Amino acid sequence: MNYSTFEIWTIILLLGIGTFLIRFSFLGILGGKDLPPWVLRHLRYTAVAVLPALVAPLVVWPQATGGEIDPARLSAAAVTLGVGYFTRNVLAAIVAGAGTLYLMLFLTG
Structure with a gap:
């Protein structure tokens, strides 16, 4: 155009x-x-809602694989979610997810 x-x-x-x-x-x-307490309570969850919205397309339809579902990225996301849920530690979740991603990419070629 x-x-x-x-x-x-x-x-x-x-x-x-x-x-x-x-x-x-x-x-x-x-x-x-001043905002009402109920608005402030809902605004606390903005970051929690935005981060998965940014990450989910990169996990499900990664551009690195041409939009194909990749087991390495899915397993890294699952490990990150599990470690984050059980430890409540963001850094531990990031390190575990990154380690899983690199390990799976190494193993799957």
Whole structure:
């Protein structure tokens, strides 16, 4: 598709305005006010929800394998999840998952 310079700058400007309005809705409008306890309770789980959303596509459809399911990545994810659940230690989970990934990649070639 060929876009003219005017169309490209219009798209950039509109996306910039949209991004500003999204951020202003939280920072500008709610920035000086105390949030209700139930909102703060739900916001605590934002990072817990975002991290699996970022990692899951890399485990299930890794680009390194052309989108094919890879047993090495699935086993590393399972070990990471298990170690994290049982030890409640993020660093132990990361080290165990990375070790499992490299071991499985070495073993499977």
